[in-house]
Amino acid sequence: MEQLARQFIQKGQKLIQLHRDFNDTLQDAHDYGLTISAPAVAEIVRLGAPEVAYWLAKPENFEAAHGLMNMEPDQQVVRIGQIAKKLNESGFANDPDTEDYIDTRRQAKREGKRR
Secondary structure, rough: HHHHHHHHHHHHHHHHHHOOOOHHHHHHHHHHHOOOOOHHHHHHHOOOOHHHHHHOHHHHHHHHHHHOOOOOOOOHHHHHHHHHHHHHHHOOOOOOOOOHHHHHHHHHHHHOOOO
């Protein structure tokens, strides 16, 4: 379990660097009452998928998050796996937000790194 936790933390740190609003987004979701069962949290850690928590906490995924909250813990675990698979296939955890991407491209252009 320690190895899983370390991998989860490393991946989470990378995700925080890519998505600067990560902590604020999770805190806002917590403040609004978004909660999931302990087995679902354990599944997120086991999968090494902090992006699932971030995705669920984003306001545009409100319905999916609240649907998950209304499920039994074992159903939540299954749904967490489905969300993780979908996000992995889409590259969600690897791509920075669009505005960050555009800012990075503009900066590179200013620095002469792009034509």
